[in-house]
Amino acid sequence: MAGRTELTTLETVQESRSWLFTVRDRYGEAEEAILVPCEDGVEGWINRCMHEPQRLDVGRGVAMRDEEIICPRHGSMYDACSGACDNGEAAGTRLVGVDVSVEDGRVYLTDSIYHFDHEGGLEDGGDGGEDGTEDDGGSEGPSSTSHISF
Ligand code: FES
Secondary structure, three states: OOOOEEEEEHHHHHHHOOEEEEEEOOOOOEEEEEEEEEOOEEEEEEOOOOOOOOOOOOOOOOOEEOOEEEOOOOOOEEEOOOOEEOOHHHOOOEOOEEOEEEEOOEEEEOOOOOEEEEEOOOOOOOOOOOOOOOOOOOOOOOOOOOOOOO
């Protein structure tokens, strides 16, 4: 084998529920990939819905329910462990897998096609995008200095 690259820890993936990184294929093309928790550890998938080229993790973590990855565009859900989809617009498809392994609580990229490029997405460090609606604790009123319109 050509080797492996340490990505992160199993604990990090389980706590954050997804971990975004960028890989390159053998032609040097960059693709985003995600790690998601699965019953027996972690699975890696290319960060792209099979219905349309929609990112599953748009930079704020993957939306998941009952161990299924939810596509943010049309709502199809993929099994986090098998990558299979049996519902909605993407029914009958399966996510493109990225081989990873877990050893001593560390997650390694072991794929023969995809090689690690960097942590985060393709545009990591680029535009911040819209603010989410996360509000952990704190019940202060709206004190934002920016104007957000929906
Ligand atoms: S783009 Fe994902 S279900 Fe349509």
